[in-house]
């Protein structure tokens with residue numbers, strides 16, 4: 578029987594060398610050149626273990642890459658496995674020089690190390706190790722690395738959905754939740770709406786009757802939106818930005834608001850979107866226009882998702898460490914794979930502190946555990 582933990586430990590240097598290399602290539606989402614560099618670097622590593630790389634060229638973002646390995650014994654009819662990770666980070670160029678890359682008290686600090694260069698390195702080193710030790714799974718495998726996850730995967734969403742179609746399961750190598758690095762088995766759906774109102778300008782003192790106030794109209798809508806909150810059941814509606822008007826003494830001809838919405842279930846998403854789109858004009862002489870929608874569907878904790886998490890947690894116990902599962906209000910590409918009906922496990926990649934914040938770090942010892950679990954999962958999930 579394979580001792581996954583000692584196999585992981587024997588790759589300690591490979592793993593941490595690669596994490597350092599990946600962190601050293603700074604990849605803010607909107608920096609196409611940097612993301613192209615890291616996607617071609619990782620593509621070459623995958624080619625050297627037999628992966629067939631498809632480069633999905635982008636103009637605005639870095640190129641996304643999909644790497645495919647057919648089943649070792651040809652087309653055996655088995656569903657493919659999918660692994661998803663993002664190469665971009667939220668950190669601007671130059672952060673590395675400021676923040677540095679350092680080790681302190683069993684933790685590695687650096688911009689993007691937790692979210693999610695460690696998860697990318699774990700995927701690559703894990704697959705290299707499986708390949709070199711004849712532990713490759715008996716099903717087709719696809720790895721998708723995208724470069725725009727940190728802004729909501731606007732250009733890679735169709736790819737995530739394409740490669741998720743028909744998958745047996747999906748592992749999303751994001752960092753685990755909280756300080757114990759829990760698997761995320763439930764994620765809220767995320768949407769953004771924009772309501773703009775056209776009114777009619779007029780002198781506020783001399784001819785108020787000739788105007789129609791866009792701000793007055795929008796105020797009604799803000800109150801209607803506020804009433805759609807149902808925090809207890811996981812529905813949040815927040816008018817986070819508002820603007821409008823042109824002068825103190827002019828009846829405002831224009832106003833707009835940007836609204837953040839989050840839900841727990843697909844049914845809630847459909848209902849909420851319908852209610853928002855059904856908002857009607859209240860103030861005579863104004864017109865309202867509603868745009869937007871859900872860019873991340875909710876990831877619901879289906880029995881299949883619970884079962885997948887259960888297996889991973891059981892294996893983590895066998896390997897001698899303890900994983901847990903939690904729900905979160907934030908979104909990731911797991912929302913997309915889960916909405917395709919694919920059992921998805923998110924948060925496998927690493928455990929650490931301060932994602933997107935000063936002092937971002939991973940716990941070094943836990944990263945070896947995660948590598949062992951990743952290899953075991955790819956080898957054994959059926």
Ligand SMILES: [Zn+2]
Pocket residue numbers: 663692693726751752
């Ligand atoms: Zn991430």
